[in-house]
Amino acid sequence: MSILELHNVKKSFGDKEIIKGLDFSIPEGSIFGFVGENGAGKTTTMRMILGLETIDSGYIEVNDKKVRYGNSLTNQVIGYLPDVPEYYDYMNPSEYLTLCGRLTNIPKKELPNRITKLLKTVDLPVNKKRIGGFSRGMKQRLGIAQALLNQPKLLICDEPTSSLDPIGRSEFLALLASLRGETTIIFSTHILSDVERISDRVGILDDGILKVNDTLDNLKNDYAKPQIVLNFDSKNSAQKANVALNQQALQNNTQLTIVYHGSYQKSAKSILEKLLKFDLVPISMSRQTTSLEDIFTEVTQ
Numbered sequence: 001m002s003i004l005e006l007h008n009v010k011k012s013f014g015d016k017e018i019i020k021g022l023d024f025s026i027p028e029g030s031i032f033g034f035v036g037e038n039g040a041g042k043t044t045t046m047r048m049i050l051g052l053e054t055i056d057s058g059y060i061e062v063n064d065k066k067v068r069y070g071n072s073l074t075n076q077v078i079g080y081l082p083d084v085p086e087y088y089d090y091m092n093p094s095e096y097l098t099l100c101g102r103l104t105n106i107p108k109k110e111l112p113n114r115i116t117k118l119l120k121t122v123d124l125p126v127n128k129k130r131i132g133g134f135s136r137g138m139k140q141r142l143g144i145a146q147a148l149l150n151q152p153k154l155l156i157c158d159e160p161t162s163s164l165d166p167i168g169r170s171e172f173l174a175l176l177a178s179l180r181g182e183t184t185i186i187f188s189t190h191i192l193s194d195v196e197r198i199s200d201r202v203g204i205l206d207d208g209i210l211k212v213n214d215t216l217d218n219l220k221n222d223y224a225k226p227q228i229v230l231n232f233d234s235k236n237s238a239q240k241a242n243v244a245l246n247q248q249a250l251q252n253n254t255q256l257t258i259v260y261h262g263s264y265q266k267s268a269k270s271i272l273e274k275l276l277k278f279d280l281v282p283i284s285m286s287r288q289t290t291s292l293e294d295i296f297t298e299v300t301q
Protein backbone atom coordinates (compact mmCIF):
# COMPACT_ATOMS: atom_id res chain seq x y z
CA MET A 1 0.00 0.00 0.00
CA SER A 2 1.18 3.53 -0.79
CA ILE A 3 1.27 6.27 1.83
CA LEU A 4 2.00 8.96 -0.77
CA GLU A 5 0.82 9.25 -4.37
CA LEU A 6 1.51 12.01 -6.88
CA HIS A 7 -0.64 12.10 -10.00
CA ASN A 8 0.70 14.08 -12.96
CA VAL A 9 1.66 17.00 -10.73
CA LYS A 10 2.84 20.14 -12.54
CA LYS A 11 4.16 23.41 -11.17
CA SER A 12 5.53 26.58 -12.74
CA PHE A 13 7.01 29.71 -11.20
CA GLY A 14 6.23 32.54 -13.61
CA ASP A 15 6.75 31.16 -17.10
CA LYS A 16 9.29 28.57 -15.91
CA GLU A 17 7.90 25.05 -15.58
CA ILE A 18 9.76 23.47 -12.66
CA ILE A 19 7.76 20.27 -12.20
CA LYS A 20 6.66 18.81 -15.53
CA GLY A 21 4.42 15.91 -14.49
CA LEU A 22 5.33 13.95 -11.38
CA ASP A 23 3.71 10.56 -11.16
CA PHE A 24 4.96 8.34 -8.41
CA SER A 25 4.05 6.62 -5.19
CA ILE A 26 5.93 5.60 -2.07
CA PRO A 27 5.12 2.26 -0.46
CA GLU A 28 4.39 2.30 3.26
CA GLY A 29 7.40 1.48 5.44
CA SER A 30 10.09 2.44 2.95
CA ILE A 31 12.92 4.96 3.20
CA PHE A 32 12.85 6.95 -0.03
CA GLY A 33 15.91 8.93 -1.08
CA PHE A 34 14.78 11.82 -3.25
CA VAL A 35 17.75 13.07 -5.24
CA GLY A 36 18.33 15.70 -7.87
CA GLU A 37 20.71 18.50 -8.73
CA ASN A 38 20.43 21.92 -7.10
CA GLY A 39 17.26 23.60 -8.31
CA ALA A 40 15.74 20.33 -9.63
CA GLY A 41 12.56 20.98 -7.63
CA LYS A 42 12.91 18.71 -4.59
CA THR A 43 11.91 21.36 -2.02
CA THR A 44 9.05 22.53 -4.24
CA THR A 45 7.75 18.94 -4.46
CA MET A 46 7.95 18.49 -0.68
CA ARG A 47 6.19 21.79 -0.10
CA MET A 48 3.38 20.70 -2.43
CA ILE A 49 3.07 17.42 -0.50
CA LEU A 50 2.72 19.51 2.67
CA GLY A 51 0.12 21.80 1.08
CA LEU A 52 2.50 24.75 1.51
CA GLU A 53 2.68 25.38 -2.24
CA THR A 54 -0.08 25.47 -4.84
CA ILE A 55 -0.24 22.77 -7.52
CA ASP A 56 -0.96 23.95 -11.09
CA SER A 57 -2.43 20.64 -12.25
CA GLY A 58 -2.62 17.03 -11.08
CA TYR A 59 -3.09 16.06 -7.44
CA ILE A 60 -1.37 14.51 -4.44
CA GLU A 61 -2.77 11.98 -1.97
CA VAL A 62 -1.36 11.25 1.47
CA ASN A 63 -2.78 8.24 3.27
CA ASP A 64 -5.55 8.07 0.62
CA LYS A 65 -6.66 11.67 1.19
CA LYS A 66 -6.18 14.56 -1.19
CA VAL A 67 -3.72 17.28 -0.18
CA ARG A 68 -5.24 20.77 -0.14
CA TYR A 69 -3.25 23.98 -0.34
CA GLY A 70 -3.03 25.80 3.00
CA ASN A 71 -3.41 23.97 6.31
CA SER A 72 -4.05 20.56 4.70
CA LEU A 73 -5.69 17.99 6.98
CA THR A 74 -3.31 15.40 5.55
CA ASN A 75 -0.55 17.08 7.59
CA GLN A 76 -2.01 15.34 10.65
CA VAL A 77 -0.18 12.20 9.51
CA ILE A 78 3.00 13.96 8.36
CA GLY A 79 6.10 14.97 10.30
CA TYR A 80 8.30 17.57 8.62
CA LEU A 81 11.91 18.54 9.12
CA PRO A 82 12.68 21.63 7.01
CA ASP A 83 16.18 22.19 5.65
CA VAL A 84 16.92 24.89 8.24
CA PRO A 85 14.79 24.28 11.36
CA GLU A 86 14.29 27.37 13.53
CA TYR A 87 14.33 27.20 17.33
CA TYR A 88 13.99 29.44 20.35
CA ASP A 89 17.57 29.27 21.56
CA TYR A 90 16.70 30.10 25.19
CA MET A 91 14.51 26.99 25.55
CA ASN A 92 15.71 23.53 26.47
CA PRO A 93 14.57 20.59 24.28
CA SER A 94 11.74 19.54 26.63
CA GLU A 95 10.35 23.07 26.76
CA TYR A 96 10.52 23.38 22.99
CA LEU A 97 8.83 20.02 22.37
CA THR A 98 6.15 20.87 24.97
CA LEU A 99 5.40 24.07 23.06
CA CYS A 100 5.20 22.15 19.75
CA GLY A 101 2.96 19.51 21.36
CA ARG A 102 0.57 22.14 22.73
CA LEU A 103 0.38 23.91 19.35
CA THR A 104 -0.53 20.64 17.64
CA ASN A 105 -3.10 19.68 20.31
CA ILE A 106 -1.38 16.58 21.62
CA PRO A 107 -3.26 15.56 24.79
CA LYS A 108 -1.60 17.25 27.80
CA LYS A 109 -1.49 13.99 29.76
CA GLU A 110 0.42 12.14 27.04
CA LEU A 111 2.92 14.86 26.20
CA PRO A 112 5.60 14.42 28.93
CA ASN A 113 5.89 10.67 28.27
CA ARG A 114 6.13 11.14 24.53
CA ILE A 115 8.81 13.81 24.95
CA THR A 116 10.93 11.68 27.29
CA LYS A 117 10.69 8.75 24.87
CA LEU A 118 11.50 10.86 21.83
CA LEU A 119 14.51 12.54 23.43
CA LYS A 120 15.81 9.05 24.14
CA THR A 121 15.16 7.97 20.53
CA VAL A 122 17.11 10.93 19.14
CA ASP A 123 19.77 10.58 21.84
CA LEU A 124 19.44 14.04 23.37
CA PRO A 125 19.84 14.67 27.10
CA VAL A 126 16.71 15.37 29.12
CA ASN A 127 18.67 17.90 31.17
CA LYS A 128 18.32 21.65 31.20
CA LYS A 129 20.81 22.41 28.41
CA ARG A 130 19.58 25.25 26.20
CA ILE A 131 19.13 24.75 22.44
CA GLY A 132 21.35 27.80 21.80
CA GLY A 133 24.36 25.70 22.89
CA PHE A 134 23.51 22.73 20.64
CA SER A 135 25.69 21.55 17.73
CA ARG A 136 24.09 21.43 14.28
CA GLY A 137 23.81 17.65 14.59
CA MET A 138 21.95 17.98 17.91
CA LYS A 139 19.62 20.57 16.35
CA GLN A 140 18.82 18.25 13.43
CA ARG A 141 18.12 15.42 15.89
CA LEU A 142 15.86 17.71 17.90
CA GLY A 143 14.14 18.51 14.58
CA ILE A 144 13.42 14.82 14.12
CA ALA A 145 11.99 14.59 17.65
CA GLN A 146 9.70 17.53 16.83
CA ALA A 147 8.70 15.93 13.50
CA LEU A 148 7.90 12.63 15.26
CA LEU A 149 5.86 14.23 18.03
CA ASN A 150 2.52 13.62 16.31
CA GLN A 151 3.49 9.98 15.60
CA PRO A 152 3.39 10.54 11.83
CA LYS A 153 2.88 7.88 9.17
CA LEU A 154 5.09 9.86 6.82
CA LEU A 155 8.25 11.73 7.78
CA ILE A 156 9.55 14.31 5.29
CA CYS A 157 13.10 15.61 5.68
CA ASP A 158 14.48 18.27 3.37
CA GLU A 159 18.25 17.93 2.92
CA PRO A 160 18.67 16.87 6.55
CA THR A 161 22.39 16.08 6.38
CA SER A 162 23.76 18.79 4.11
CA SER A 163 24.98 21.05 6.93
CA LEU A 164 26.41 18.28 9.11
CA ASP A 165 30.00 17.12 9.50
CA PRO A 166 30.78 13.42 8.78
CA ILE A 167 30.15 12.31 12.41
CA GLY A 168 26.92 14.31 12.66
CA ARG A 169 25.82 12.89 9.31
CA SER A 170 26.60 9.36 10.35
CA GLU A 171 24.67 9.74 13.62
CA PHE A 172 21.73 11.35 11.84
CA LEU A 173 21.56 8.62 9.18
CA ALA A 174 21.70 5.97 11.89
CA LEU A 175 18.76 7.70 13.57
CA LEU A 176 16.71 7.73 10.34
CA ALA A 177 17.59 4.07 9.73
CA SER A 178 16.46 3.19 13.27
CA LEU A 179 12.98 4.52 12.38
CA ARG A 180 12.64 2.00 9.54
CA GLY A 181 9.38 0.13 9.91
CA GLU A 182 7.91 2.70 12.33
CA THR A 183 7.27 5.39 9.75
CA THR A 184 7.72 5.92 6.02
CA ILE A 185 10.53 8.37 5.32
CA ILE A 186 11.17 10.60 2.34
CA PHE A 187 14.38 12.59 2.46
CA SER A 188 15.88 14.81 -0.18
CA THR A 189 19.59 15.15 -0.70
CA HIS A 190 22.34 15.50 -3.22
CA ILE A 191 24.72 13.44 -1.09
CA LEU A 192 24.38 10.15 -2.96
CA SER A 193 26.38 8.11 -0.46
CA ASP A 194 23.75 8.99 2.21
CA VAL A 195 21.06 7.52 -0.01
CA GLU A 196 23.12 4.40 -0.59
CA ARG A 197 23.59 3.98 3.13
CA ILE A 198 19.99 3.93 4.28
CA SER A 199 17.42 4.09 1.44
CA ASP A 200 15.33 1.20 0.20
CA ARG A 201 14.10 3.19 -2.77
CA VAL A 202 15.58 6.00 -4.83
CA GLY A 203 13.88 8.62 -6.95
CA ILE A 204 15.97 10.76 -9.29
CA LEU A 205 14.37 14.08 -10.21
CA ASP A 206 15.74 15.63 -13.37
CA ASP A 207 14.38 18.31 -15.65
CA GLY A 208 11.04 18.34 -13.82
CA ILE A 209 10.31 14.62 -14.03
CA LEU A 210 11.18 11.60 -11.93
CA LYS A 211 13.51 9.75 -14.28
CA VAL A 212 14.02 6.84 -11.91
CA ASN A 213 11.99 5.36 -9.07
CA ASP A 214 13.06 1.93 -7.91
CA THR A 215 14.86 -0.03 -5.24
CA LEU A 216 18.61 0.47 -5.06
CA ASP A 217 19.17 -3.23 -5.83
CA ASN A 218 17.02 -3.09 -8.99
CA LEU A 219 18.75 0.07 -10.13
CA LYS A 220 22.16 -1.48 -9.66
CA ASN A 221 21.06 -4.49 -11.73
CA ASP A 222 19.46 -2.38 -14.45
CA TYR A 223 22.38 0.00 -14.77
CA ALA A 224 25.08 -2.53 -14.03
CA LYS A 225 28.21 -1.78 -15.97
CA PRO A 226 30.79 -3.97 -14.23
CA GLN A 227 34.37 -2.96 -14.74
CA ILE A 228 37.80 -4.35 -14.06
CA VAL A 229 40.40 -1.77 -13.07
CA LEU A 230 44.09 -2.56 -13.53
CA ASN A 231 46.95 -0.43 -12.23
CA PHE A 232 50.49 -0.60 -13.63
CA ASP A 233 53.80 0.71 -12.35
CA SER A 234 54.17 3.15 -15.27
CA LYS A 235 52.21 4.82 -18.03
CA ASN A 236 54.35 2.95 -20.54
CA SER A 237 53.43 -0.47 -19.07
CA ALA A 238 49.75 0.52 -19.09
CA GLN A 239 50.05 1.49 -22.75
CA LYS A 240 51.71 -1.84 -23.62
CA ALA A 241 49.03 -3.70 -21.68
CA ASN A 242 46.30 -1.93 -23.61
CA VAL A 243 47.95 -3.05 -26.86
CA ALA A 244 48.01 -6.63 -25.51
CA LEU A 245 44.31 -6.28 -24.74
CA ASN A 246 43.55 -5.07 -28.30
CA GLN A 247 42.90 -1.52 -27.02
CA GLN A 248 39.78 -2.75 -25.22
CA ALA A 249 40.57 -0.65 -22.16
CA LEU A 250 40.19 3.00 -21.32
CA GLN A 251 43.56 4.33 -20.20
CA ASN A 252 44.04 7.03 -17.60
CA ASN A 253 47.74 7.48 -16.93
CA THR A 254 48.86 4.21 -15.22
CA GLN A 255 45.32 2.83 -14.94
CA LEU A 256 43.27 0.74 -17.37
CA THR A 257 39.49 0.29 -17.05
CA ILE A 258 37.75 -2.50 -18.92
CA VAL A 259 33.98 -2.97 -19.10
CA TYR A 260 33.23 -6.69 -19.05
CA HIS A 261 30.12 -8.77 -19.68
CA GLY A 262 29.15 -12.05 -18.05
CA SER A 263 31.35 -13.81 -15.53
CA TYR A 264 34.02 -11.84 -13.65
CA GLN A 265 36.16 -14.98 -13.21
CA LYS A 266 36.26 -15.73 -16.94
CA SER A 267 36.92 -12.11 -17.93
CA ALA A 268 39.65 -11.62 -15.31
CA LYS A 269 41.34 -14.89 -16.33
CA SER A 270 41.29 -13.98 -20.01
CA ILE A 271 42.74 -10.51 -19.29
CA LEU A 272 45.55 -11.93 -17.16
CA GLU A 273 46.38 -14.61 -19.75
CA LYS A 274 46.70 -11.96 -22.49
CA LEU A 275 48.93 -9.80 -20.28
CA LEU A 276 51.18 -12.63 -19.11
CA LYS A 277 51.94 -13.55 -22.72
CA PHE A 278 53.77 -10.22 -22.86
CA ASP A 279 55.24 -10.48 -19.35
CA LEU A 280 53.02 -7.64 -18.19
CA VAL A 281 51.94 -7.88 -14.56
CA PRO A 282 49.60 -5.28 -13.07
CA ILE A 283 50.41 -4.01 -9.57
CA SER A 284 46.72 -4.27 -8.68
CA MET A 285 43.50 -5.55 -10.17
CA SER A 286 40.00 -4.95 -8.84
CA ARG A 287 36.37 -5.38 -9.75
CA GLN A 288 34.17 -2.29 -9.62
CA THR A 289 30.41 -2.36 -9.33
CA THR A 290 27.94 0.36 -10.28
CA SER A 291 27.52 3.10 -7.70
CA LEU A 292 24.52 5.38 -7.31
CA GLU A 293 26.79 8.16 -8.57
CA ASP A 294 27.31 6.27 -11.87
CA ILE A 295 23.55 5.77 -12.17
CA PHE A 296 22.83 9.42 -11.34
CA THR A 297 25.33 10.61 -13.96
CA GLU A 298 23.86 8.33 -16.61
CA VAL A 299 20.26 9.30 -15.84
CA THR A 300 20.86 13.06 -15.68
CA GLN A 301 23.25 13.41 -18.64
Ligand SMILES: Nc1ncnc2c1ncn2[C@@H]1O[C@H](COP(=O)(O)OP(=O)(O)OP(=O)(O)O)[C@@H](O)[C@H]1O
Nearest residue numbers: 013014018036037038039040041042043044045190
Ligand atom coordinates in the same frame (compact mmCIF):
# COMPACT_ATOMS: atom_id res chain seq x y z
N1 LIG B 1 8.73 30.84 -4.64
C1 LIG B 1 9.46 30.72 -5.75
N2 LIG B 1 9.39 31.66 -6.72
C2 LIG B 1 10.11 31.54 -7.86
N3 LIG B 1 10.95 30.52 -8.13
C3 LIG B 1 11.06 29.56 -7.21
C4 LIG B 1 10.33 29.61 -5.96
N4 LIG B 1 10.65 28.51 -5.24
C5 LIG B 1 11.55 27.81 -5.99
N5 LIG B 1 11.79 28.43 -7.15
C6 LIG B 1 12.68 27.95 -8.22
O1 LIG B 1 12.28 26.65 -8.54
C7 LIG B 1 13.43 25.83 -8.83
C8 LIG B 1 13.41 24.61 -7.95
O2 LIG B 1 13.72 25.01 -6.61
P1 LIG B 1 13.76 23.98 -5.41
O3 LIG B 1 14.17 24.74 -4.20
O4 LIG B 1 12.48 23.23 -5.36
O5 LIG B 1 14.92 23.00 -5.88
P2 LIG B 1 15.74 21.92 -5.05
O6 LIG B 1 15.83 20.70 -5.89
O7 LIG B 1 15.16 21.76 -3.68
O8 LIG B 1 17.16 22.62 -4.97
P3 LIG B 1 18.31 22.60 -3.81
O9 LIG B 1 18.91 21.23 -3.84
O10 LIG B 1 19.26 23.65 -4.27
O11 LIG B 1 17.63 22.94 -2.51
C9 LIG B 1 14.63 26.73 -8.67
O12 LIG B 1 14.98 27.23 -9.95
C10 LIG B 1 14.12 27.85 -7.78
O13 LIG B 1 14.82 29.05 -8.02
